[in-house]
Amino acid sequence: MNKTSTRKQRRQSRHDAAAQIMPPEGVPLRLDIAGVGVRMAAQITDVLITLGFAGSILIILSVSGAIGTSTILALGSLLFFAIRIPYYILSELAWNGQTIGKRLVKIKVVSHTGGSLTTHALVLRNIMKEAEVFLPGTLVLTLQQDNSIASWISFIWVMMAFAIPLTNPHRMRLGDMLAGTHVVHLPHPILLSDLARENPAPVATDQTGFAFLSHQLDHYGRFELQTLESFLRAQEKGTTRQNHQSNTQTLAAIVERIRKKIGYAEAISKVDHLPFLQAFYNAQRAYLEQRQLFGDRRSDKHFAANDEAK
Template sequence: MRNPLRRRTPEEKQRRATKRARKAQESGLKQFQIIPPEGVPLNLTLASISARAGAQLTDFLVTFMIAFLLILLVIFASGGSGTVITIAGALIFFFVRVPYYIVTELVWNGRTLAKRWMGLRVISLDGRSLTAHQVVVRNVLKEIEFFAPLTYLMVSGNNSILITLTALGWLVILFVVPWRSKKNQRIGDIVANTCVIDDPAPVLLRDMAADDPTRARERFVFTSDQLDHYGRFELQTLEQVLRVSQDVSQSSRKQQDKNIREITERIVAKIGYGERIEAADARDFLSAFYRAQRAHLESRKLFGDAREDKFFRADDVGQDSK
C-alpha cells in the first residue's frame, strides 16, 4: 500500500515536476529562449492555451464572487431597482476586475491567484523585469478585448442582430489570435510585449549528506588517500545515482540495485578498500562514501586544491599558467 505521506517528500515532488516537464515536451508545448541584460540565455516553456483559459476562468470566479457580494449590498441599498442594479453591476465588475489583475500581477511579479495555483507567470519578452506599464497595458486591453463586448452582450437586452454578430465575431477573433501567435500571445500581450510561461514552484531536494545513516558513517571509514582518487564530477554523478526515486517498478528496482552493486565494486577496487561489501550494504556504503568524499573535497577547497575530476593532475595547473 502506498504511503499517503510520500507525495510530500522532495523526491516525489521532483519526480512529478520531471513528469510534468516530459508531458509538456511530448504534448508539443512551445519552447523558446530569451536573453536578459545579464547575457545568460533562459530556456522557457510557454503556457498552454488550455492552462491560460483555466487560470482565466478561475480568476473570473474569484472576481465574480467579490463583485456579487458588492452587488447584493447595492440591491439592499437601492430597494431592488432593475436599472440601478444593472448599471451598478457592470461598474462593480469593472472596478473589481481591473484592480484585481493589476495589483496581483504587480505584487506577485506577473501572477494572479489562479496563476500562482496553476504554476503560470507573465514575463517581459525583452528579458527584463515586468514593469507596471506592461501590467496595466495588458490588463486594460483585456477589458477592451474580452470583457467589454461580453458585458455588452449580457447587459443590453435590445441588441440588433448585426451588433450581436459583430460582438461574437470579435470574441472569436480574440480566441484565434493566441492560437496563431508563436508565443500564444493575445492582443494585450502583443502590445505590452509580454507572454505567459509555465513556471511551477521550484523544488529543493534534501541534502544527501544529511541523510547518511549514522550506522553507515560509523561502519565505513575512508582515509584521505582513498578519497583523493575521485573529484567533483564523480561526486555529482554519485549524487544523481543516490537520488533515484524509490517509486519505481520491480524490474527497474532490480536494475537499480544491480547498478549500485557494480558502482560499489568499482569504487572499492579503485580506492583499494580492504573490506568486502555485501550486496545488502552497497547502498549504505555509497552513501557513506558520498558524505566522506563531499566533506573531503569541501575541506580541500579551503586550501585551493579541489579536484575537478579523477583525471585532474597537479602539473596541469602549471602548464595552463605558462
C-alpha cells in the same frame, strides 16, 4: 511503426515542448500547461470577486441616496471597470502571477522564456484582457436592438479571443503572446530523501567504515558531488539483468577513479564499491558545506585553477 503510434508520438512531443521552460539557470523545468477550462474557472472566480466589490459600493451609494435608479447600470459598469483592472494587475504583482482565482485552482502566470515576471508583462497582459474580452463583452450586453450589427461584431470578436488559445500548444491568448507569458499548473513539490542521512546498503562482508582526511576531500566541488548523487540515486532504483554487468563495471571504474584522485591507498573490494561511494558522498558533502560556511564556494574540481586565474 504504424501511423497511429507516430501521431501519438507527435502529439506527445508537442505536449512535452509546451510543458518545458528554460530559466536563466539553464536547468529545464517541466510544467503542465493550464487548460482553457481551469483558466475559465479562475476567471469566473475573479469576476465574481470584482463584481462583489462593485455591487457592494453600488448598494452603499443607493442606500445613502447618492445615486438614482436610472444611473445604477452605467455606474455599475464604470465601477466594475475601475475595480477589475487594478485587481488583476496588483494581485498578480503581489502574488507572482496569481490572482485569488488562480490561487484557488493552483495555476499561475509564468514568463514564456523562463525568466522572472516583469511589471510591464503583467500590466500588458491584463490591459489586453480588456480589449479581448471585457469591453467587447460589455458591448454585447449593453447595446440596444437597433445596434445589432455592433453587437454581432463584438460577439464575434469575443469568440475569436476565446478560440486563439486553442490554436497554440501553450494555450496563450493574445495578451500572453504580446506580454511573453503563459499559464501553468503549480508543480506538486516532492521532497527526495537526503542521501547524506541514509545508511549504505548492507554488504556480505564485515564493514569497518571508510574514513577520509581533509586533503582527500579537497579535490572535488559541487558539480562532482551532484553527479555522484545522481549516480547513487540511480543505484537505489536497481538494475536489470541486462545492464547489471555494465553497471558493475561503471561502479568499479568510478571507485577506482576517485580512489586514485584522492590518494586513497587501500584497495576497495568489489562488495564494498557502493558503500565506499556512499561514505565518500557523505564525507564530501559535509566537507563542502563546512567550507561554504567560510565563504568558500567550490563549483567544481577546477576551482583551484579558477582562483589562480583571478
